[in-house]
Amino acid sequence: AQSVTQLGSHVSVSEGALVLLRCNYSSSVPPYLFWYVQYPNQGLQLLLKYTTGATLVKGINGFEAEFKKSETSFHLTKPSAHMSDAAEYFCAVSDRSSGDKLTFGTGTRLAVRP
């Protein structure tokens, strides 16, 4: 069975500081990994995904994530936080052994201080 662990339910950074949101996964077969963002009172929106190929994946709004198989991690980073990045971020995993369903982590709420 697949699973996702997001370390830290709340992260607070200053505007302009590095953003690092942690995600570790468990999957018995090669995973597909996703980061979604949810702004208040909205649905989820895809930031980026890893399926195959290059392990460093770039997404929208300056975010990127690196797939590290040896560490079973897919951490999300952004070099410089902006006030508009304040939102909840979800890591998710899918693989063919699970019928291609997405399993979401519990989410990390990012606050950006002026």
Place this chain on the structure above:
Amino acid sequence: DAGVIQSPRHEVTEMGQEVTLRCKPISGHNSLFWYRQTMMRGLELLIYFNNNVPIDDSGMPEDRFSAKMPNASFSTLKIQPSEPRDSAVYFCASRFGLAGDNEQFFGPGTRLTVL
């Protein structure tokens, strides 16, 4: 493209009443998913359809919940009778193709409050 459309956006009802949530997926998408989001349990998959056929309903909480997809452009999630613990935000998402590496597109959600 209008994206995934859900209605109503907000629903307030009394315990015991029937509730029907509606979803229109993005045209051309083959898969449709219903999720529930609560503070306590996070985001849970309730059921999903491929080509209008229910594939996995193991996340449906109990017999009070049912979902249908009569055609490729419409799905409903029904709760009968509703209970206060059903209060949550319900999301519908659709996906092009059947492969798990394709993106799911989420609707804005329906916020359900059962009094």
